[in-house]
Amino acid sequence: MERSNKPAAIGLGTSVPQPSVSIKENTVKASLPSGESVTIHLYGATVTSWNAHGQEQLFLSELSHLDGSKPIRGGIPLVFPVFGPPPKDHLTAPLPQHGFARNSHWEYLGKSSAESVDNQAGQAVKLDFGLSHTMLSEEFRKAWPYEFGLVYSVTLTETSLRTQLQVRNEGTENFEFQVLMHTYLSVADISAIRVKNLESKTYVDKTRNATSHTEASPALAITEETDRIYQSLDPTVPIIVSSAADDAPLFSITREALTDVVVWNPWIEKAKSMADFGPDEAYKNMICVEAGSVSGWQTLEAGDSWEGGQSIKSRL
Numbered sequence: 001m002e003r004s005n006k007p008a009a010i011g012l013g014t015s016v017p018q019p020s021v022s023i024k025e026n027t028v029k030a031s032l033p034s035g036e037s038v039t040i041h042l043y044g045a046t047v048t049s050w051n052a053h054g055q056e057q058l059f060l061s062e063l064s065h066l067d068g069s070k071p072i073r074g075g076i077p078l079v080f081p082v083f084g085p086p087p088k089d090h091l092t093a094p095l096p097q098h099g100f101a102r103n104s105h106w107e108y109l110g111k112s113s114a115e116s117v118d119n120q121a122g123q124a125v126k127l128d129f130g131l132s133h134t135m136l137s138e139e140f141r142k143a144w145p146y147e148f149g150l151v152y153s154v155t156l157t158e159t160s161l162r163t164q165l166q167v168r169n170e171g172t173e174n175f176e177f178q179v180l181m182h183t184y185l186s187v188a189d190i191s192a193i194r195v196k197n198l199e200s201k202t203y204v205d206k207t208r209n210a211t212s213h214t215e216a217s218p219a220l221a222i223t224e225e226t227d228r229i230y231q232s233l234d235p236t237v238p239i240i241v242s243s244a245a246d247d248a249p250l251f252s253i254t255r256e257a258l259t260d261v262v263v264w265n266p267w268i269e270k271a272k273s274m275a276d277f278g279p280d281e282a283y284k285n286m287i288c289v290e291a292g293s294v295s296g297w298q299t300l301e302a303g304d305s306w307e308g309g310q311s312i313k314s315r316l
């Protein structure tokens with residue numbers, strides 16, 4: 001075929017680089033022409049990597065299991081339909097801690113083109129993942145016998161990562177659920193960050209017999225094992241992780257329909273006691289800021305659906 005040396009006319013024949021999606025073994029990776037990327041493992045539909053500004057933004061334990069034998073320790077595991085150890089008197093009682101979504105194999109449903117993603121400036125790509133009753137292991141199907149459908153959407157833009165969950169009740173009876181996006185943010189040094197916009201909020205401190213307290217600090221420093229459920233937050237007010245040195249924001253997290261936020265760092269002893277957490281010192285390089293609905297239960301009537309999510313901006 002003869003090749004033309006004529007330059008292509010502007011707007012005619014010029015191709016704008018497009019986001020790319022690659023599927024390898026159990027992972028789906030999307031990349032933007034500007035360099036950002038996101039990787040999702042089909043086990044748990046766990047986001048295991050988010051690269052922006054040339055840097056990894058999420059913490060992933062070096063000892064994490066990536067073979068589907070245990071939930072992935074790091075990235076963004078999805079907690080559903082129960083947070084923490086299930087209450088003994090609840091229908092979720094037979095389930096493991098944090099439910100089954102993070103321990104199940106999800107299906108990749110495909111990508112949406114940039115134009116249909118939120119009118120974001122610049123390029124964007126949205127990847128959808130699905131999990132339904134029939135895809136669960138027999139053990140989980142027995143333990144939670146409801147007909148449900150989950151669609152988890154991960155949207156990468158040049159400036160943010162957004163994760164959204166749609167829960168559908170496809171059966172004939174109501175069910176209750178909790179949900180949480182267990183985000184492990186990567187930080188260079190835990191002593192050099194603060195967590196902001198929690199002041200005056202009520203929290204349950206899981207390290208102190210689940211007692212209730214009011215946050216006094218406008219900029220929370222993490223100096224010990226921290227495991228707190230902040231409640232009744234306005235999802236539109238961002239939780240900011242900032243630099244202690246100059247107050248510069250490192251991450252900003254807004255939520256939709258998720259009014260609780262868990263702040264978790266295992267600190268020295270607990271980090272050592274978790275077999276899949278490593279190296280031991282890595283507690284210094286992570287902070288979990290987990291957007292969820294975990295204080296009570298969402299009731300979903302037969303035929304109804306619910307949606308919630310978070311949007312994370314990094315190094316603004």
Ligand SMILES: O=P(O)(O)OC[C@H]1O[C@@H](O)[C@H](O)[C@@H](O)[C@@H]1O
Pocket residue numbers: 084097098182206227228262264290
């Ligand atoms: O070890 P897991 O099941 O991943 O849970 C990690 C932590 O997850 C947090 O969300 C909980 O508040 C903590 O209590 C828990 O220790």
